[in-house]
Amino acid sequence: MIKDTPITFESNEPLSEEFRAHGRAEILKMAEKYFGRLISANIHFTGEGLTTRCNITVQMGGLPLMSADASSKEVRIAFQLAIDKLIAQLRRMKTEMREDKPQRNDKGLLPDGSRML
Secondary structure, three states: OHHHOOEEEEEOOOOOHHHHHHHHHHHHHHHHHHOOOEEEEEEEEEEEOOEEEEEEEEEEOOOOOEEEEEEEOOHHHHHHHHHHHHHHHHHHHHHHHHHOOOOOOOOOEOOOOOEOO
């Protein structure tokens, strides 16, 4: 079940439980929208001077491991930027999978074989 999927947070700074719940909800929402078979997710925050880097790695179904990272002065913004990059990757992959389907030759034909106007 997707709700029981392990989503781990790693950080050298303390993260509030509210932020962890928000991060979990965003990851699950993304997984349900695109492929629905989240196996694992890892969210790692690293402080780099004044900025914080967020790296998100997810494994979904039979897809290859996907990763995105971003940095910002605020933890929430870094997380949102990384999630947006990951969503763009998943959207591209889903589009590629759809484009591999063969084109239907009978689309727009009536049962007698004539074309629709």
